[in-house]
Amino acid sequence: MTPLSITQAQMTRDPDQPDDNRPTLAEVARIAGVSEITASRALRGGTHVARATLERVQTAARAINYMPNRLAGTLAGGASRQVAVVLPSLSNSVFSDVLHGLETRLEQAGHHPILGVSNYDPLREERLVSDLLSWRPAGLVLAPAVSTAETRRLLAGSGVPIVEIMDVDPAPIDTTVGLSQRAAGRAMAHYLLGRGYRRLAYAGHDISTDPRALSRLQGLQDGLAEAEVTLAATVLLPGPSSVPLGRDAVGQLLQDCPVGAGHDRLVVCFSNDDMAVGGMFHALSAGLDVPGDLALAGFNGLAIGQALPLPLTTIASRRVEIGELAGAALLARVAGKPVEKVQDVGFRLVIGATT
Amino acid sequence: MTPLSITQAQMTRDPDQPDDNRPTLAEVARIAGVSEITASRALRGGTHVARATLERVQTAARAINYMPNRLAGTLAGGASRQVAVVLPSLSNSVFSDVLHGLETRLEQAGHHPILGVSNYDPLREERLVSDLLSWRPAGLVLAPAVSTAETRRLLAGSGVPIVEIMDVDPAPIDTTVGLSQRAAGRAMAHYLLGRGYRRLAYAGHDISTDPRALSRLQGLQDGLAEAEVTLAATVLLPGPSSVPLGRDAVGQLLQDCPVGAGHDRLVVCFSNDDMAVGGMFHALSAGLDVPGDLALAGFNGLAIGQALPLPLTTIASRRVEIGELAGAALLARVAGKPVEKVQDVGFRLVIGATT
DNA sequence: CTGTTAGCGCGTTCAC
DNA sequence: GTGAACGCGCTAACAG
Numbered sequence: 001m002t003p004l005s006i007t008q009a010q011m012t013r014d015p016d017q018p019d020d021n022r023p024t025l026a027e028v029a030r031i032a033g034v035s036e037i038t039a040s041r042a043l044r045g046g047t048h049v050a051r052a053t054l055e056r057v058q059t060a061a062r063a064i065n066y067m068p069n070r071l072a073g074t075l076a077g078g079a080s081r082q083v084a085v086v087l088p089s090l091s092n093s094v095f096s097d098v099l100h101g102l103e104t105r106l107e108q109a110g111h112h113p114i115l116g117v118s119n120y121d122p123l124r125e126e127r128l129v130s131d132l133l134s135w136r137p138a139g140l141v142l143a144p145a146v147s148t149a150e151t152r153r154l155l156a157g158s159g160v161p162i163v164e165i166m167d168v169d170p171a172p173i174d175t176t177v178g179l180s181q182r183a184a185g186r187a188m189a190h191y192l193l194g195r196g197y198r199r200l201a202y203a204g205h206d207i208s209t210d211p212r213a214l215s216r217l218q219g220l221q222d223g224l225a226e227a228e229v230t231l232a233a234t235v236l237l238p239g240p241s242s243v244p245l246g247r248d249a250v251g252q253l254l255q256d257c258p259v260g261a262g263h264d265r266l267v268v269c270f271s272n273d274d275m276a277v278g279g280m281f282h283a284l285s286a287g288l289d290v291p292g293d294l295a296l297a298g299f300n301g302l303a304i305g306q307a308l309p310l311p312l313t314t315i316a317s318r319r320v321e322i323g324e325l326a327g328a329a330l331l332a333r334v335a336g337k338p339v340e341k342v343q344d345v346g347f348r349l350v351i352g353a354t355t
Numbered sequence: 356m357t358p359l360s361i362t363q364a365q366m367t368r369d370p371d372q373p374d375d376n377r378p379t380l381a382e383v384a385r386i387a388g389v390s391e392i393t394a395s396r397a398l399r400g401g402t403h404v405a406r407a408t409l410e411r412v413q414t415a416a417r418a419i420n421y422m423p424n425r426l427a428g429t430l431a432g433g434a435s436r437q438v439a440v441v442l443p444s445l446s447n448s449v450f451s452d453v454l455h456g457l458e459t460r461l462e463q464a465g466h467h468p469i470l471g472v473s474n475y476d477p478l479r480e481e482r483l484v485s486d487l488l489s490w491r492p493a494g495l496v497l498a499p500a501v502s503t504a505e506t507r508r509l510l511a512g513s514g515v516p517i518v519e520i521m522d523v524d525p526a527p528i529d530t531t532v533g534l535s536q537r538a539a540g541r542a543m544a545h546y547l548l549g550r551g552y553r554r555l556a557y558a559g560h561d562i563s564t565d566p567r568a569l570s571r572l573q574g575l576q577d578g579l580a581e582a583e584v585t586l587a588a589t590v591l592l593p594g595p596s597s598v599p600l601g602r603d604a605v606g607q608l609l610q611d612c613p614v615g616a617g618h619d620r621l622v623v624c625f626s627n628d629d630m631a632v633g634g635m636f637h638a639l640s641a642g643l644d645v646p647g648d649l650a651l652a653g654f655n656g657l658a659i660g661q662a663l664p665l666p667l668t669t670i671a672s673r674r675v676e677i678g679e680l681a682g683a684a685l686l687a688r689v690a691g692k693p694v695e696k697v698q699d700v701g702f703r704l705v706i707g708a709t710t
Numbered sequence: 711c712t713g714t715t716a717g718c719g720c721g722t723t724c725a726c
Numbered sequence: 727g728t729g730a731a732c733g734c735g736c737t738a739a740c741a742g
Binding site: 712714716718720721722724725 | 727728729730731732733734735736737738739740741742
C-alpha cells in the first residue's frame with residue numbers, strides 16, 4: 001500500500017459515501033492500464049481498439065463487476081435507450097397487448113419503455129408526458145386520451161420522434177400506427193344492415209374520455225345513416241368498460257326497447273367486447289334468445305368474447321402488431337431512417353353466433 | 356445583434372447542434388438574475404428561497420418552456436425517480452393487473468416504471484436486470500422466472516431496494532409481496548377432497564419455466580397426499596397458458612382417463628383459468644356434463660373464468676393489490692422507512708359451478 | 711436567504 | 727490505435 005497524498009485521495013473517492021462505491025469506468029481503465037476513453041470504446045463496440053487491449057479492459061470490467069451508468073453515458077452525449085410510453089389504461093387488455101408488442105420490439109434493440117398510465121385523464125396525461133420527457137428519452141409512444149393543447153405543445157416541441165397509436169384518422173403530430181376506428185364502426189354498420197337488422201341500439205362506457213370508442217360510434221352512425229337508419233337507443237354509463245357495466249347498460253336499454261315476441265329483433269352494439277359479454281349475461285339471466293330476440297355485437301376481438309358459448313360478433317384489432325410496428329417505427333426514426341407517417345394495419349370483422 | 360467574440364460563442368452554445376437547443380437551468384437563472392443553484396432550489400421545493408425570487412425564477416422558467424433534465428439531476432446526486440420492473444409475461448392478464456396496481460402507486464409518488472419482460476427466459480431476465488439497473492433506478496420490482504445465480508448476484512449487489520412479488524414462499528433477497536402459491540394449491544386439494552372427489556388430474560402449460568405454477572401443483576399434490584390420494588393423470592403441454600392449450604390438454608387427458616357412464620367422476624385442475632376455459636370448451640364440444648362427468652378447477656380468478664355460463668371454480672389472487680403493495684413497499688424502502696420483509700396478501704377460494 | 715466551488719460518470723471533440 | 731481536455735446539466739456541500 002503506497003500512501004496517498006491528500007490531493008490524490010480527494011480526487012479518487014469521497015470518504016462520506018461508504019455505500020455507493022460502485023465501480024466506475026475510471027477504475028476499469030486504471031486496472032486495465034489504459035485511459036478512460038479507451039476503456040469506454042472497448043466496452044461498447046470494441047471498434048478502434050486493439051484486440052489485446054480490448055480483452056484487458058473486458059477482463060478488468062468483469063473482475064470488479066463494472067456496470068456502466070447510462071445516466072452519465074446519455075448525459076455525455078450518447079443516445080438514450082429509453083422510450084417513453086403513455087397509455088390511457090391497463091385494466092383493458094387492449095393496451096397490455098399493445099405494450100407487449102411494443103416492449104418486445106424495443107427490447108430487441110436494447111431499448112426500454114418508461115411507462116405512464118393516464119386513466120383517460122387529460123391532465124394526468126399532460127403531466128405524464130412532461131415527466132417522461134424530462135428523462136430525455138429517445139422517443140415517445142402515445143395512445144392519446146383527449147389531449148390538451150399543452151400536451152400537444154410539449155410533444156411537438158420535444159424534439160424526439162413521436163408515435164401515436166391506435167387510431168390513424170387524426171392527423172399525426174409525427175407518425176401514427178393503428179387502424180381507422182371510424183371505418184371499423186362503419187364496417188360493423190354495413191355488416192349488421194346486410195344481415196337485415198334495422199333496429200339498433202348502442203351501449204357504451206364513458207366514451208367522452210375515450211376518443212377511439214367515440215370514433216367507432218360515429219362510424220357506426222355514419223354507416224347507418226347511409227341506409228337512413230338511426231340508433232333506436234343509446235345508453236352510456238360512467239366508468240371504464242367492464243363486464244358488469246355492460247350488463248347494467250343492457251338492462252337499462254331494454255326498458256326503452258322491449259324485445260321478444262311481438263317486437264322487431266334488436267341488435268345492441270357495444271363499445272368493447274367486455275361490455276358485450278356483460279350484455280350476454282343479462283340476456284341469459286332474462287331468458288332472452290340470442291340472437292333471436294336480442295343480438296349482440298362487440299369490438300376489439302378480445303379472448304373473453306370468443307370464450308362465450310356463443311362466440312361474439314366483433315371487430316378484431318391487431319393490437320400486438322400495432323405495438324410491434326410502433327416500436328419499429330420509433331426505432332427507425334431514431335436511426336434517422338424514413339418512416340411512413342401513417343401506418344394502417346386494418347381490422348377484421350369476426351362473425352360470431354350472436355348476430 | 357451584437358457580435359460575439361469567439362470565446363463567448365464557444366461558451367454559450369455549440370453551433371453544430373441546431374436541433375437540441377432545449378433551455379437549461381443556466382438560462383433560467385440568467386433570465387431571473389440569480390445563480391443556477393438558486394434557480395434549482397426555487398424550481399424544486401422552493402425552500403430556503405425568498406418568495407420574490409421564487410416567483411421570478413418560476414416566471415423565467417415558464418417563459419422559455421424550461422423542462423428539467425432528470426438525467427443530469429439524478430447523476431448530480433438527486434434520487435432517481437425511476438423504478439425497474441421485470442415481469443415474466445404480459446400476455447397473461449395476471450401481470451398486467453399487477454403492473455396496473457404498481458404503476459398507480461408509483462405515479463402517486465412521481466416515480467415511473469422502466470419495464471422489462473423476460474418471457475420466462477432466465478437469460479433474458481438476467482440481461483434485463485442488468486440493463487435496467489444500469490439506469491440507476493431507485494429500486495427494482497421483480498416477478499422472478501427461474502432466476503440464474505448471476506441474476507441473484509446482480510440484485511443482491513445492486514444496493515437498491517428489491518421487491519419480489521407473487522410468491523411469498525421463497526426466501527426473499529430483500530422484500531416480498533404476494534401469496535403462498537403452495538398453500539393455494541393445497542387449499543384447492545382440500546376443497547376438492549371435501550367435495551368428495553377422489554379422481555383428480557392436472558392439466559398445465561409449460562410449468563418448468565413458471566415456478567409459481569409449479570408451486571401450486573406441488574401444493575395440490577401435498578394436499579392430496581394428506582388423504583393418500585394421487586393424481587390419476589398429468590398432462591403438460593409446451594408454451595404459455597392459453598385457452599386453446601387447455602382444450603388440447605383435456606383432449607389428451609381424456610384418452611387416458613375415460614369419463615361418463617360407468618366411470619368415477621373426474622376433476623381436472625388447471626395451471627391457470629384460461630387453460631380451464633379451454634377445458635370447458637372441450638367438454639362442451641364432446642357433449643360432456645360439467646360437473647357431472649367432468650369437473651373443472653382453475654387458478655387466478657380471471658374475468659374470463661367468471662364469464663363462462665358456468666362460473667369456474669378457482670382460487671382468486673389479489674393481483675392489483677399485490678402491485679400496489681409492492682409499489683408502497685418500494686417507496687417506503689427508498690424513503691428509509693422500515694418494511695416487513697414478507698407481506699402475504701392471501702387468496703380466496705371461489706366456488707363456482709364447475710365442481 | 712444566496713452564491714461559489716466542485717464534482718456526478720461518461721462520451722465527444724480534437725490531437726497525437 | 728490511443729489519449730487529453732472539456733463539457734453534458736444539474737446539485738451537495740460549504741461559504742457568506
